[in-house]
Amino acid sequence: xxxxxxxxxxxxxxxxxxxxxxxxxxxxxxLQVRRGxxxxxxxxxxxxxxxxxxxxxxxxxxxxxxxFVNGEExxxxxxxxxxxxxxxxxxxxxxxxxxxxxxxxxxxxxxxxHHFMWLDIKGAARRIREVSERYxxxxxxxxxxxxxxxxxxxxxxxxxxxCLGARLLILDEPTSAxxxxxxxxxxxxxxxxxxxxxxxxxxxxxxxxxxLSDRVSILRHGAVVFNGHxxxxxxxxxxxxxTGHEVTLPRNEGTGRPGKPLLSVxxxxxxxxxxxxxxxxxxxxxxxxxxxGVAGVSGNGQRELADTLAGLRAVESGEILFEGQNLxxxxxxxxxxxxxxxxxxxxxxxxxxxxxxxxxxxxLKDFASQQFSKLxxxxxxxxxxxxxxxKAGFDIRCPSTSTATGALSGxxxxxxxxxxxxxxxxxxxxxxxxxxxxxxxxxxxIHSQLLDHRRKGVGIVLISEELEEVMxxxxxxxxxxxxxxxxxxxxxEATRERxxxxxxxxxxxxxxxxxxxxxxxxxxxxxx
Amino acid sequence: xxxxxxxxxxLCLAVPFSVAILLAALGENFNQRAGVFNLGCDGIMCMGAFxxxxxxxxxxxxxxxxYGNLLGLAGALGVGAALGLLFALVTVTFGASQGIAGxxxxxxxxxLSGTLFRHFVGGVTGVEGILAMPIPWLxxxxxxxxxxxxxxxxxxxxxxxxPASWFLLYKTPWGLKVRAVGTHPxxxxxxxxxxxxxxxxxxxxxxxxxxxxxxxxxxxxAKMFSDDLVAGRGFIAVALVYFGRWSPLGILxxxxxxxxxxxxxxxxxxxxIKFPYEFAVMLPYVLVIVVLALARKARQxxxxxxxxxxxxxxxx
Numbered sequence: 001x002x003x004x005x006x007x008x009x010x011x012x013x014x015x016x017x018x019x020x021x022x023x024x025x026x027x028x029x030x031l032q033v034r035r036g037x038x039x040x041x042x043x044x045x046x047x048x049x050x051x052x053x054x055x056x057x058x059x060x061x062x063x064x065x066x067x068f069v070n071g072e073e074x075x076x077x078x079x080x081x082x083x084x085x086x087x088x089x090x091x092x093x094x095x096x097x098x099x100x101x102x103x104x105x106x107x108x109x110x111x112x113x114h115h116f117m118w119l120d121i122k123g124a125a126r127r128i129r130e131v132s133e134r135y136x137x138x139x140x141x142x143x144x145x146x147x148x149x150x151x152x153x154x155x156x157x158x159x160x161x162x163c164l165g166a167r168l169l170i171l172d173e174p175t176s177a178x179x180x181x182x183x184x185x186x187x188x189x190x191x192x193x194x195x196x197x198x199x200x201x202x203x204x205x206x207x208x209x210x211x212l213s214d215r216v217s218i219l220r221h222g223a224v225v226f227n228g229h230x231x232x233x234x235x236x237x238x239x240x241x242x243t244g245h246e247v248t249l250p251r252n253e254g255t256g257r258p259g260k261p262l263l264s265v266x267x268x269x270x271x272x273x274x275x276x277x278x279x280x281x282x283x284x285x286x287x288x289x290x291x292x293g294v295a296g297v298s299g300n301g302q303r304e305l306a307d308t309l310a311g312l313r314a315v316e317s318g319e320i321l322f323e324g325q326n327l328x329x330x331x332x333x334x335x336x337x338x339x340x341x342x343x344x345x346x347x348x349x350x351x352x353x354x355x356x357x358x359x360x361x362x363x364l365k366d367f368a369s370q371q372f373s374k375l376x377x378x379x380x381x382x383x384x385x386x387x388x389x390x391k392a393g394f395d396i397r398c399p400s401t402s403t404a405t406g407a408l409s410g411x412x413x414x415x416x417x418x419x420x421x422x423x424x425x426x427x428x429x430x431x432x433x434x435x436x437x438x439x440x441x442x443x444x445x446i447h448s449q450l451l452d453h454r455r456k457g458v459g460i461v462l463i464s465e466e467l468e469e470v471m472x473x474x475x476x477x478x479x480x481x482x483x484x485x486x487x488x489x490x491x492x493e494a495t496r497e498r499x500x501x502x503x504x505x506x507x508x509x510x511x512x513x514x515x516x517x518x519x520x521x522x523x524x525x526x527x528x
Numbered sequence: 529x530x531x532x533x534x535x536x537x538x539l540c541l542a543v544p545f546s547v548a549i550l551l552a553a554l555g556e557n558f559n560q561r562a563g564v565f566n567l568g569c570d571g572i573m574c575m576g577a578f579x580x581x582x583x584x585x586x587x588x589x590x591x592x593x594x595y596g597n598l599l600g601l602a603g604a605l606g607v608g609a610a611l612g613l614l615f616a617l618v619t620v621t622f623g624a625s626q627g628i629a630g631x632x633x634x635x636x637x638x639x640l641s642g643t644l645f646r647h648f649v650g651g652v653t654g655v656e657g658i659l660a661m662p663i664p665w666l667x668x669x670x671x672x673x674x675x676x677x678x679x680x681x682x683x684x685x686x687x688x689x690x691p692a693s694w695f696l697l698y699k700t701p702w703g704l705k706v707r708a709v710g711t712h713p714x715x716x717x718x719x720x721x722x723x724x725x726x727x728x729x730x731x732x733x734x735x736x737x738x739x740x741x742x743x744x745x746x747x748x749x750a751k752m753f754s755d756d757l758v759a760g761r762g763f764i765a766v767a768l769v770y771f772g773r774w775s776p777l778g779i780l781x782x783x784x785x786x787x788x789x790x791x792x793x794x795x796x797x798x799x800x801i802k803f804p805y806e807f808a809v810m811l812p813y814v815l816v817i818v819v820l821a822l823a824r825k826a827r828q829x830x831x832x833x834x835x836x837x838x839x840x841x842x843x844x
Contacts, residue, residue: 059718059840080720095715097708098832107701108708109719114701164719 008069008086008167009035011056011198016065018051025051027222028065033168038190038199040213040230042206042242044439045409048222049202050092053170057082057089083109088166090157092173096145102156103128103141109164124163131162135193151182158189168198175208176437179298180465187211204242204439206235218242243441250448251472252291254492258475259288262428262459268318268328270304277316278304280483286428286459291450293474293491294463297503301483302463303345306432309461310342311335322428336365341426343417345433345463347410351417354406358398359387361405362420386423394419395445411442418446428459435469447473467496481505534799538791539675544749545787547686548573548741552765553772553779554686554693555737559612560769561697562730563710563833564619567630569738570762571637572611574755576604576742578641581753582648584655597658601743608739609732611637616731620724623837634762642755649753657751658682680748682740687780689737694776706730710831713838723838738762767816774830782819789815 011033018026025048033039043049054060056067058076067074069085076082079089096105103124107113110127113120125141132139137155145153154174161169171190175183190199190212203209209216210230218226218241226241239247265284272278278301286292296302307313309320311332320327327335336342344350352361363372363383372379372386387401394415398408405416414434421429431450435443450473454460464470470477471494478488479502486502552569559566566572583603584596592599611633618629658680666677697703705726708716713723741761746753764786772778789812797805 057718078720079718083720089718091718095712095718097712097715099711099830100704100707104704105715105719108704108716108721111720117700119699119701119704 006070008198010068010070011087011168012068012071013052013056014066014068016052016055016062016067018048018055018060018062020051024222026055026062026065029219029222029224031217031224033198033200035167035198036195037215038194038201038213040209040216041200041202041219042204042209042216042238043219044204044242044441045411047219049219050172052219053089053172053200053202056087056170083164083166086165086167087170088161088164088168089170090154090161090172090174092176094153094157096153096156096160098146099144101142101144102139102160105145105156106141106160106163109160127163128159132159135159135162135189137189149182150177151179151185154178154182154186167196168200170200170202172202173204173437174201175203175205180467181297183208206238206440209238210235220244239440242439247440247444249440249444249468249472250451252451252454252475252491254475258290259457259459262286262288262323263461264319264321265309266319266321268305268308268320269316270301270308270313271316272304278483279308281318282480282484284461284478284485285488286461288427288459289454289457290475291454291460291462291473292488293470293477294461294480295465295467295470295477295499295503296480298465300480302432302480304483305480306342306345306430306463309335309340309430310344339425339427341421341424341429343414343421343429343431343434345436347413347417348406352405352413355404357402358391358396358405358408358416359383359401361416362387362390362401362423364420365424390419390423394449409438411438414438414446415442418449422449422453426458428461429453430461430463432463433465434462435464435466467499471496471499479503534795536671536674538788538795540678541791541794542784542787543675543679543683545790546783547680547683548744548749549761549765549768549786550780550783551686551689551741551744552738552762553768553783554689554776555608555734555741556765556769557693557734557772557774557776557779558697558706558730558737559734560834561710561774561831562706562727563713563831563836563838564616564727564731565626565630565766565769565834566612566615566633566731566734566738567627567763567766568611568615568633568637569630569734569765570758570760571634572608572735572738573742573745573758573762573765574637574641575607575611576739577746577757578645578742578753579607579739580604580743581655581746582645584657584747585649585653588655596655597747600747601740604739604743605736606739608742609736611739612732612735613728615735616728619837620727620731623839626835626837638755638758641753645753645755652752652754654752655747657746658748680744682744682748686744690776690780697776702726702729707831709833709838711833713833714840717838717840727838738765741765764813764816767820771816771820785819786812786816 013029013031016026016029029052041049051060055062057079058081059079074085103121106128107119107121107124110124113123128139128141137159139152139156139159145156148156175186178186187208201213213230216228216230216238217224218238220242263286265282268279268282269277270279282305294302304313308315311330315328318328322338322340325338327338348354353364366372367378372383391401396412396415396419398412405413435446450460462470462473471491474491476488476490477494477499478485479499481503482505486505486507552573556566556569580600580603583600587593587596587599615629615633618624619626660679661681663677667673697707705716705721708721709723709726717723742758745757750757768779768782768786771782793808793811796803796808
């Protein structure tokens with residue numbers, strides 16, 4: 001890290017190939033990125049993007065192919081080697097030690113601060129202040145990581161990487177855990193920083209790619225299938241190249257006739273993890289055969305609402321009437337048996353048991369039913385048949401239904417959950433961030449499934465931060481703010497601007513004022 | 529009896545009781561901070577007690593006699609570090625289950641020390657051991673002098689190791705690395721920290737301290753060896769680390785609480801209070817269980833990757 005080499009101005013990859021047992025993760029990939037340039041690397045989950053970046057960082061060794069920095073061939077064995085040549089990476093899952101401060105996290109990597117029996121923690125803090133001022137990325141060096149919001153942690157990662165001397169930044173899906181506000185903020189900061197750095201930006205959100213990058217390369221099945229200048233191509237075109245076919249996210253055409261009332265939530269009050277009232281007199285009405293979108297800045301009670309509807313959180317007061325039956329404070333089992341389906345926010349820890357096979361995850365809610373067990377023995381043949389049917393019906397890509405579910409990609413895990421919930425024939429479905437962090441192909445599939453079941457009369461509560469998603473799918477949109485539904489409006493009347501104003505907590509008049517260029521709400525309502 | 533005198537007696541006795549568990553728990557804390565819990569701590573203490581006793585015992589008559597105790601302590605540190613190394617090999621390099629490997633190490637240390645002792649010595653024999661060293665002036669302060677400054681030199685060392693291990697963990701580069709690999713080894717790896725090497729070092733240091741704790745029992749406290757000398761103190765040490773929430777100061781508090789309970793139950797027997805002694809003996813152990821069960825769970829500041837082997841190529 002102390003090497004006095006000339007700063008990196010160009011990175012070139014030639015014919016990089018990497019095999020894992022049974023998979024060709026990278027197949028002769030050649031790429032190039034220069035200073036002052038943002039290269040977007042786009043591809044579906046499992047296309048080989050992250051493997052390629054781990055090769056650049058020296059975490060994996062390529063089977064063949066070469067890396068060149070400023071035209072000179074390099075061989076990285078550890079991330080330290082890559083940093084020594086000015087290449088740094090911000091990983092999708094943050095590489096920060098939560099019980100240490102920001103300065104301590106940086107000090108881990110800055111070997112010049114390591115003295116015998118003494119750690120120059122002030123030096124680390126000084127370095128952080130310098131870099132955070134220079135790039136306008138405010139961070140407090142003395143804060144503990146666990147105290148910071150996801151957006152702040154993202155900033156810490158950027159500052160840390162820059163402090164370590166990186167002049168070529170690799171950002172692996174940096175926005176996947178951010179709220180829309182934090183995403184806009186990050187994109188803006190990156191645009192400012194781009195002139196003096198080289199950036200490789202990995203994403204499958206094409207609007208971000210469009211907003212930030214100069215050039216775009218598309219990976220499919222481990223190979224580069226497209227290189228081009230971003231300005232010349234529309235997102236739809238890139239999406240088609242990425243998935244190998246035309247992608248048009250389906251829309252709710254609004255032809256459904258709203259059915260009888262299914263679920264009505266009355267004056268619901270619920271406490272959050274810190275004991276404060278997070279839902280404070282919330283009212284909600286869902287009819288059969290409609291999708292009710294719940295939009296809002298995260299932290300306004302969405303998680304608690306979903307938890308409560310699934311029976312995972314105690315109700316302080318109020319009612320949850322489901323076909324006339326009050327489900328408030330009922331056990332999850334009773335709620336499941338009443339016909340409520342649930343697609344939870346955190347698919348890895350709440351949606352599935354990661355170490356269980358796909359077929360076992362399919363029967364998590366029904367293992368004791370007549371269909372899957374007899375005299376308290378599992379009926380394996382029936383379980384296999386059921387699993388094969390769902391695997392085919394939901395296009396779940398896994399080697400077999402005996403594979404551990406945690407080893408699948410995010411999109412496929414989400415399909416497993418959705419398949420389980422829909423196969424049970426629910427009357428109502430609560431779906432929380434159903435497409436967060438998953439690629440276009442899977443997203444398209446999940447959206448059309450939701451619309452399909454809406455047509456079949458299922459009532460769906462869709463909680464999401466993606467305004468596009470909410471607006472595309474919903475019949476009505478309820479805006480949640482500080483634990484209350486601020487307003488419910490028909491989807492046809494909703495615009496991005498109008499929802500943005502409502503999400504910021506301003507009750508609009510029926511004719512909204514002229515919106516600002518990017519009228520997303522300020523982060524003022526975020527409690528996290 | 530005068531309650532002041534009773535308190536004085538209990539406290540004077542509690543300090544020497546706390547030394548062995550304190551030393552072992554401070555060592556175990558390094559293990560756990562680095563992400564490995566070593567249930568074999570008790571077995572290492574047995575081996576430390578054995579080696580610590582054997583060296584001065586064999587050198588008793590020879591020209592090396594004056595250095596017997598020091599060599600005993602050095603031997604205990606060495607055998608502790610070696611067993612820590614063995615444990616690291618099994619759990620870090622081969623990724624074996626830490627719980628099972630720890631129980632194996634406990635049985636190995638306990639059985640081996642007892643067997644070797646019977647083979648080479650047998651019966652009850654003593655050594656002169658390390659003698660108490662009242663600190664001039666300070667030990668004459670009324671009450672406090674007796675409680676704090678009238679002990680074995682190893683007791684002073686153990687208590688000084690509390691701030692020393694705090695400093696090591698929080699103020700030195702090595703401590704930073706230890707805390708990082710115990711909480712988020714992958715992050716440490718991406719920052720160029722050698723996770724495997726750091727865990728080896730922490731386990732060897734922890735083992736050495738457990739060995740020293742054992743030697744305290746045989747050389748300073750009992751001045752003899754028998755195979756039930758350690759009597760499960762290694763497990764108490766592991767519990768103390770949880771109790772003290774991975775902070776040296778918290779561990780000190782736990783060690784004192786436990787040993788005060790221990791010395792209280794002994795004093796109760798001495799005072800002739802009519803209470804079935806079988807229950808009195810249980811008191812400190814019951815106390816540990818109750819306190820552990822009631823303690824507020826605050827994992828936030830602890831090593832969250834405790835117990836998990838690290839493998840760079842592992843995906844989920």
